[in-house]
Amino acid sequence: MTVQDKNAKAYWQANLRLIIGSLIIWALVSYGFGILFRPLLAGIAVGGTDLGFWFAQQGSIITFIILIFFYAWKMNKLDKEFGLDEE
Amino acid sequence: MSQFAINMIFVCGSFALYIAIAIWARAGSTKEFYVAGGGVHPVMNGMATAADWMSAASFISMAGLISVGGYANSTYLMGWTGGYVLLAMLLAPYLRKFGKFTVPDFIGDRFYSSGARLVAVACLIIASVTYVIGQMTGAGVAFSRFLEVSSDAGLIIAAIIVFMYAVLGGMKGITYTQVAQYVVLIVAYTIPAVFISLQLTDTFLPPLGLFSDHVQSGVPLLQKLDEVVRELGFVDYTADVDNKLNMVLFTLSLMIGTAGLPHVIIRFFTVPKVADARWSAGWALVFIAILYLTAPAVASMARLNLMTTIFPNGPTADAIKYEDRPEWIKSWEKTKLIKFDDLNGDGRIQLYNHTPAFEAKATERGWKGNELTVNNDILVLANPEIANLPSWVIGLIAAGGLAAALSTAAGLLLAISSAVSHDLIKGTINPNITEKQELRYARISMGVAIVVATWLGMNPPGFAAQTVALAFGIAAASIFPALMMGIFSKRVNSKGAISGMLSGLIFTCVYIFLYLGWFFIPGTASFENIPANWIFGISPLSIGAVGALINFLVAFGVSSVTEQPPQAIQDLVESVRFPRGAGTAVDH
Numbered sequence: 001m002t003v004q005d006k007n008a009k010a011y012w013q014a015n016l017r018l019i020i021g022s023l024i025i026w027a028l029v030s031y032g033f034g035i036l037f038r039p040l041l042a043g044i045a046v047g048g049t050d051l052g053f054w055f056a057q058q059g060s061i062i063t064f065i066i067l068i069f070f071y072a073w074k075m076n077k078l079d080k081e082f083g084l085d086e087e
Numbered sequence: 088m089s090q091f092a093i094n095m096i097f098v099c100g101s102f103a104l105y106i107a108i109a110i111w112a113r114a115g116s117t118k119e120f121y122v123a124g125g126g127v128h129p130v131m132n133g134m135a136t137a138a139d140w141m142s143a144a145s146f147i148s149m150a151g152l153i154s155v156g157g158y159a160n161s162t163y164l165m166g167w168t169g170g171y172v173l174l175a176m177l178l179a180p181y182l183r184k185f186g187k188f189t190v191p192d193f194i195g196d197r198f199y200s201s202g203a204r205l206v207a208v209a210c211l212i213i214a215s216v217t218y219v220i221g222q223m224t225g226a227g228v229a230f231s232r233f234l235e236v237s238s239d240a241g242l243i244i245a246a247i248i249v250f251m252y253a254v255l256g257g258m259k260g261i262t263y264t265q266v267a268q269y270v271v272l273i274v275a276y277t278i279p280a281v282f283i284s285l286q287l288t289d290t291f292l293p294p295l296g297l298f299s300d301h302v303q304s305g306v307p308l309l310q311k312l313d314e315v316v317r318e319l320g321f322v323d324y325t326a327d328v329d330n331k332l333n334m335v336l337f338t339l340s341l342m343i344g345t346a347g348l349p350h351v352i353i354r355f356f357t358v359p360k361v362a363d364a365r366w367s368a369g370w371a372l373v374f375i376a377i378l379y380l381t382a383p384a385v386a387s388m389a390r391l392n393l394m395t396t397i398f399p400n401g402p403t404a405d406a407i408k409y410e411d412r413p414e415w416i417k418s419w420e421k422t423k424l425i426k427f428d429d430l431n432g433d434g435r436i437q438l439y440n441h442t443p444a445f446e447a448k449a450t451e452r453g454w455k456g457n458e459l460t461v462n463n464d465i466l467v468l469a470n471p472e473i474a475n476l477p478s479w480v481i482g483l484i485a486a487g488g489l490a491a492a493l494s495t496a497a498g499l500l501l502a503i504s505s506a507v508s509h510d511l512i513k514g515t516i517n518p519n520i521t522e523k524q525e526l527r528y529a530r531i532s533m534g535v536a537i538v539v540a541t542w543l544g545m546n547p548p549g550f551a552a553q554t555v556a557l558a559f560g561i562a563a564a565s566i567f568p569a570l571m572m573g574i575f576s577k578r579v580n581s582k583g584a585i586s587g588m589l590s591g592l593i594f595t596c597v598y599i600f601l602y603l604g605w606f607f608i609p610g611t612a613s614f615e616n617i618p619a620n621w622i623f624g625i626s627p628l629s630i631g632a633v634g635a636l637i638n639f640l641v642a643f644g645v646s647s648v649t650e651q652p653p654q655a656i657q658d659l660v661e662s663v664r665f666p667r668g669a670g671t672a673v674d675h
Contacts, residue, residue, distance in 0.1 A: 012664055019176045026172045030165045035334050038327055047298025048307025049325040056161035057383040058294060061168045061376050068175045068372055072365035075180070079362065084667045086360050 011082040018074055022067050030060040090418075090478050094233050097482035098489055101271050105490075108264045129363045133370025135262045136354045138269035140371070141378060142218075142495030143225025146272060147488050148551035151466035153386035157324035159334070161383075163552060166338045166559075168372060168379055170345020173567075175368035178346055179355040181574045181663040183364040187356070190349040190566060191510040197573040199656055200581035201515055206588045208510045210565035211349050213596065214558050215503045216536055218348075219496055220607065221554030223249070223537075223544035226492035228464045228551070231422040233485045238422050239545055245492070246541040253497040253504075253533055268490045273377055275487020279471040279480050280381045283388045286474060293384035301391075312391050318402035319394070319438070320445035324387060330624045337556075340631035344559025347567030350495075350502045361666035389470045396473060397438045397459065406435040415472035424462035430455040463550050500533045507532035546609040553628060557599055560631025564591035568638040577660045579642050580652045587642025595634030599627045 033041060038052030046054045079085035145167065153160045185193055190211060195204030223242060226249065231241025277293070284296035288308055301311040313323045328334055345351065354371075355364045396413060397406055409427060419425040427436060431453055438459040441449065449455070468488055471480045508529040513520055520528075547554050565588050572579040572587070579587075600606065602616040614620045616627065625633065651657075662668070 008661075008665060015664075022172070022176060026169060030169055030338060031335055034161065034165055035338070036331055042327075048309035048311075048313075049298075052327075053158055053161075053309075053325050054298070056158060057164055057297070058380060060165045061379055064168050064172050065369065065372050065376055067172055068365075068369035071176055072362070072369055075365060076362045079666050084665045086362070086666050086668075 007082055008084070011078060011084055014078055014082075015075065018071065018078075022071055025063065026067060029055055029063040034060050088478075090481060091235065093478050093482040094485045097479070097486040098233065101486040101490060104267055104271075105264050108267050129358065129366040130370050131262060131266060132354065132358055132363070132367045133372075134269045134374050135265035136351065136367065136371035137374035138265040138272060138490075138494055139354065139498055140351055140495070141269075141272065141375060141491055142555065143222050143229070143488070143492035144552040144555035145375075145378060145382075146276060146491035147225040147228060147467050148221075148464050148553075148555075150382045150386040150389065150470075151463035152550060152552050153383055154390045154466050155463055157322070157387075158326060159328045162334055162337045162341065163556070164379055164383060166341025166556075167345060168375060169338070170342040171368050171372040171375070173342060173346040174351070174355070175365055177571055178352065178574070179364040179368050180361045180666065182352060182570070183355055183358060183361050184663045184666060185659075189505065189510060190352055190570070191506065191514070193573065194566075194569055194584070195514070197656065197659065198569075198579075198581040198584040199653065200585065203569075203581050203585050203588070204510065205515055206585055206592075207566065207569065208506050208515075210561070210588060210592050211506050212503055213592070214348065214562040214566070215350070215499045215506075216540060217561060217607075218555055218558035219499050219503075219536060219540040220543045220547055221549075221551045221558065222492055222496040222499065223540050224547040224554060225464060225551035226489070226496060227544060228422070228424065228462070229468060229485065229488040229492060231424070232419065232465070232468055233489070235418065235421050238424055241422065242541060242544055246537055246544075249493055249496045249500070250534065250537050252493055253500040253537075254530065265494065268494050269374060271490045272487045273374070275483045275490075276378050276385075276467075277381055279474070279476055279484055280385050280388075282476050282480065283392070283470070283474045284384060287388050287391065293388075294380040297384040297387060308391070309387060312387055315391065315394050315398075315402050319398075320440035320442055320448070322440075324390065330618070333621075333624050333626055333629050336625055336632040337629035340560045340563050340629050340635075341556060342563075343567045343635055344556075344561075344563035344631055347562035347565070347570065348559070349506075349562075349566065350498050352570075353502070385467065385470060389466050389473060392470075392473045393461070393466075394438070397436055406437050408435050410434065412436065413472075415469055418472075419465055419469060422465075424465045426460040428458055428460075430458050500536055503536045504529040504533040543607045548603040548607045549628075556628045557603070560599065560628065560634065561592065561595055563631035564595035564634025564638055568635050568642065572639070572642055574660065574663060576643075576646075577652065577657045579646045580649055582649045583642040583644075583646030586645045587638040587640075590641045591634040591638030594637050595630050598622075598630045598634075602627045 033052060034056035041051040044051040149163050152163060182193060187193060191204045191207040194207040195201060223245060226245035227238050227242030230245045231238040234241060234244065280293040281291060284290050284293040287301060288296040288299040289302050290296035290299045297308065299308060300306065301308045304311050309325055313325055317323055355367060358364050358367050394402065398404060399407055409429065416425055436459050437454045437457065439454065439457055441457045468484060471484055508525045512528050513525055548557065568591060569584050569588050572584065601613045604611040618624060
């Protein structure tokens with residue numbers, strides 16, 4: 001395996017780690033807090049209802065935006081670090 | 088000036104704006120006409136993607152469904168935004184690196200087979216036609232109100248205008264027209280919401296208003312709403328749902344469907360750089376989120392306003408007299424989307440949930456059944472009228488609703504026609520046809536698609552957003568898994584991909600057709616579409632997620648017992664994973 005191949009492999013592994021981490025948060029805020037764990041969050045009141053309702057109707061959407069921007073920033077940085085960016 | 092004249096001014100004015108921009112941009116550059124977004128800043132591209140993406144389903148229909156379903160229909164909010172996370176991380180950058188224009192192009196090349204390409208075309212057409220049915224339903228509602236005709240007549244007028252709009256074609260490709268459409272759409276959606284939020288909660292931002300106190304009663308808005316609907320026999324607005332499996336699968340189905348829809352993916356093929364594809368997905372979601380964070384506020388406030396209109400002195404007092412009904416009910420009655428039937432003959436409008444549990448209370452109050460049927464899809468359009476907002480706001484929302492429905496419907500028709508003429512006829516059946524013939528096939532397929540969609544739209548399989556959700560299920564089960572495996576696995580081969588796509592597609596379609604009619608033809612459903620009949624409580628709207636799982640399993644299973652993909656294909660997969668060396672997107 002050449003140095004270049006190793007570099008490419010490390011880049012791809014770093015990308016996969018980042019994706020898996022992000023998708024865990026993605027699933028946690030929507031399927032977790034918004035749906036499945038809502039009964040567990042029922043005690044936390046938010047404006048006439050509970051935290052689970054907030055995550056289902058607002059919190060998850062806000063988290064998704066933050067996740068995408070974080071991923072784009074991190075990956076564009078990784079592209080440069082591994083010398084795999086365009087130009 | 089009459090409301091009709093004001094609507095006319097807003098609708099015609101917005102159309103004149105789009106056409107003017109189209110002409111101006113066209114004169115500027117003909118290349119832009121084809122390469123939408125080439126050289127366009129990610130923020131602009133994000134805005135154009137948002138306009139492309141938000142259709143009648145998001146604009147007209149979704150808040151209505153949330154309004155009726157409450158918490159249970161949060162699935163639409165999470166599902167139609169969460170897909171962008173998948174798009175940004177799992178598809179967009181790699182497909183951009185691959186650098187061709189269409190989804191069947193990628194699937195055909197990656198799985199080195201014209202069979203795979205053909206199956207991808209079939210999936211694309213089935214998903215898109217279903218999607219157009221939903222758009223036509225929504226556009227029909229908007230036109231019927233705006234022209235004050237019945238909803239069927241509105242649908243036919245909408246079909247004619249969509250067809251003309253799509254044949255003009257260039258409208259679609261020009262990013263700046265879409266930016267203008269986005270601005271019209273979002274202004275039209277948020278202004279009434281701000282007014283209503285101020286009226287009900289004294290809060291300027293509707294998303295904050297949703298969780299604020301109701302001015303009149305002093306209790307939180309959602310608590311007040313729960314109390315009112317409970318009194319009338321409905322389920323609490325914020326009530327949790329029992330069938331969590333179905334809720335999870337429905338959300339998942341919408342998310343992976345978003346990432347599998349060809350007309351959304353296509354926008355990421357044409358951004359200048361791989362890095363921009365990632366940013367573009369983020370910006371698109373920001374612009375989409377402005378509507379999606381407003382929608383739940385619109386939903387809850389409209390529900391409360393509707394109840395207050397019908398029961399001006401609270402739900403425990405008498406309902407409003409039919410002869411005293413407000414103007415908006417009268418004008419929507421003309422479209423037949425609101426129907427009143429005085430079951431107990433007292434001349435009042437009783438709007439409540441007639442269930443066995445409520446029977447005793449209904450008898451006590453002398454009610455013999457729910458008397459007002461309100462079509463969910465009218466809620467957003469009627470919302471400013473319900474809240475007594477000035478007539479220019481009503482005109483504005485008519486323009487916004489039409490912009491949303493028309494832009495997406497026209498875009499989908501273009502996607503269908505290019506799939507037929509470019510991918511199917513030129514790419515597979517007869518590569519030697521002339522450009523002129525290709526164009527003719529494109530027009531014919533557009534015409535056929537709109538006729539089919541209009542006919543099925545007369546008796547749609549659901550409300551606009553539900554029909555669109557079915558399209559997402561189909562895209563989720565067929566296209567998304569093939570794209571994802573094409574990027575993240577070097578082992579999946581053409582046999583695996585084809586059998587995976589076919590099993591996902593067929594499984595999902597059959598399940599949907601069983602409950603909603605074969606090929607959506609009214610009256611052909613094998614089972615009544617009620618929860619008791621669903622297998623494991625999974626609704627036809629949610630089945631796409633199961634279809635996607637089947638697609639993955641079959642593809643991996645078949646691939647593991649058949650040959651490795653050729654080395655050249657494995658190198659192709661390797662190359663899409665790294666941004667270095669991405670040229671500009673090319674047609675071929």
